[in-house]
Amino acid sequence: MNTLRYAIIGTGMMGQEHLRNLALVNQTQTWKTEVVALIDPDETMRNEAADLAHSLGFNSAITYSQLSTVPMDNIDAFVIVSPNFTHHQVITELLPTGKAILAEKPVCTKLEHCQDLLQRLEGYPAAFWVAMEYRYMPPTARFIERLATGEIGQVRMLTIKEHRYPFLEKIGDWNRFSDNTGGTLVEKCCHHFDLMRLLTGSEPLRVFASGGMDVNHLDERYNGKTPDILDNALVIVDFENGVRASLELCMFADGAEPQEQLTAIGDKGKLDAYIPGPDRFWPEAGERHSRVVLSPRDQSAPVVDIVEVDPTLAAAGDHHGSTFYQHIQFGQAVLHNGAVEVSAQDGVIAVQMGAAAQESIRTGQAVDMKSFLMNASR
Numbered sequence: 001m002n003t004l005r006y007a008i009i010g011t012g013m014m015g016q017e018h019l020r021n022l023a024l025v026n027q028t029q030t031w032k033t034e035v036v037a038l039i040d041p042d043e044t045m046r047n048e049a050a051d052l053a054h055s056l057g058f059n060s061a062i063t064y065s066q067l068s069t070v071p072m073d074n075i076d077a078f079v080i081v082s083p084n085f086t087h088h089q090v091i092t093e094l095l096p097t098g099k100a101i102l103a104e105k106p107v108c109t110k111l112e113h114c115q116d117l118l119q120r121l122e123g124y125p126a127a128f129w130v131a132m133e134y135r136y137m138p139p140t141a142r143f144i145e146r147l148a149t150g151e152i153g154q155v156r157m158l159t160i161k162e163h164r165y166p167f168l169e170k171i172g173d174w175n176r177f178s179d180n181t182g183g184t185l186v187e188k189c190c191h192h193f194d195l196m197r198l199l200t201g202s203e204p205l206r207v208f209a210s211g212g213m214d215v216n217h218l219d220e221r222y223n224g225k226t227p228d229i230l231d232n233a234l235v236i237v238d239f240e241n242g243v244r245a246s247l248e249l250c251m252f253a254d255g256a257e258p259q260e261q262l263t264a265i266g267d268k269g270k271l272d273a274y275i276p277g278p279d280r281f282w283p284e285a286g287e288r289h290s291r292v293v294l295s296p297r298d299q300s301a302p303v304v305d306i307v308e309v310d311p312t313l314a315a316a317g318d319h320h321g322s323t324f325y326q327h328i329q330f331g332q333a334v335l336h337n338g339a340v341e342v343s344a345q346d347g348v349i350a351v352q353m354g355a356a357a358q359e360s361i362r363t364g365q366a367v368d369m370k371s372f373l374m375n376a377s378r
């Protein structure tokens, strides 16, 4: 097999980013990608995606309003890009096919679904991969690589900051309510919790958080209801190996530069990654580069490493080309039994950490992960 035939389930903003990146994979790799099915209940979105797919050379892409009507025989891999609250149901529907699945984060929105998915996926015969694009952004990938060299010694503290624009508008406004998204710390911050686990190489012991919806969405009403999603939060996580990690999220910082900052401090030095937001929101800003900066403890000057992002890849989405790099790895996993780099377990733990942080905000107490998950499974 040298061609992978994909079905895209959900053809909104992110579904179309996947389409553009699958086309780039097709143009740059020795193996080929084809998109054969575009599934979306919204007629406007599926027609828009069909036009895009055809313009990208995916001439066999056919649209469907429902997954149940799609012929499965000619599909090798599914990409789930429907709203968060649909993921568990869509995955459940796909499992009998035994085919490869790339499921957008968060893999599910409810704790009971986390356990259920892990059980059902045990022994799954094909690649099941949770899409965590933040891992694959070139500056983040460089940061991960550099940490692994041990140049800052043993990491003791880790800080992730994201200061950005508010949640964008979505089809049917599904992202305005926690019941649909899992809550901001699940929906958006599962990325950050996934990175924390990856960077510390450890598992979370306890989580303490404070947050609220203080600026955005206050005047919005949907069927008479006010949104209930956090727009800012601080989260502290203690890890089993003693590393202390924190997350600072602010979603009313539209002009922030950089948008994200990763900081790891070890016994020999400090490493930072500075990551600008997507170019399309700053058309006038000119060139903005991601940087990884090493500040050694011996106080010799900081060493700045500029991380270039291929402009074609950057233009294909909002994630510095990460969707492209992730598709290459996912494709290798499907074609050549390559490693699944973001497993169902990774996706589930990131959701559980987000849910624990939401619980901490609700109760004002630190949440012990073990007891939290044990209570949830009763």
Ligand SMILES: NC(=O)c1ccc[n+]([C@@H]2O[C@H](COP(=O)([O-])OP(=O)(O)OC[C@H]3O[C@@H](n4cnc5c(N)ncnc54)[C@H](O)[C@@H]3O)[C@@H](O)[C@H]2O)c1
Pocket (backbone or CB within 6 Å): 009, 010, 011, 012, 013, 014, 015, 039, 040, 041, 042, 045, 080, 081, 082, 083, 084, 086, 104, 105, 106, 131, 132, 133, 134, 170, 171, 172, 187, 319
């Ligand atoms: N990894 C990332 O960085 C990243 C970034 C953005 C979005 N996402 C994830 O991608 C998913 C989609 O987000 P989006 O921004 O594209 O939202 P969107 O609202 O723009 O698009 C979602 C689309 O799914 C369709 N849809 C609804 N129910 C469906 C169903 N049962 N089956 C098929 N399609 C269905 C909607 O009609 C809509 O067109 C979400 O899970 C979101 O969390 C991930």
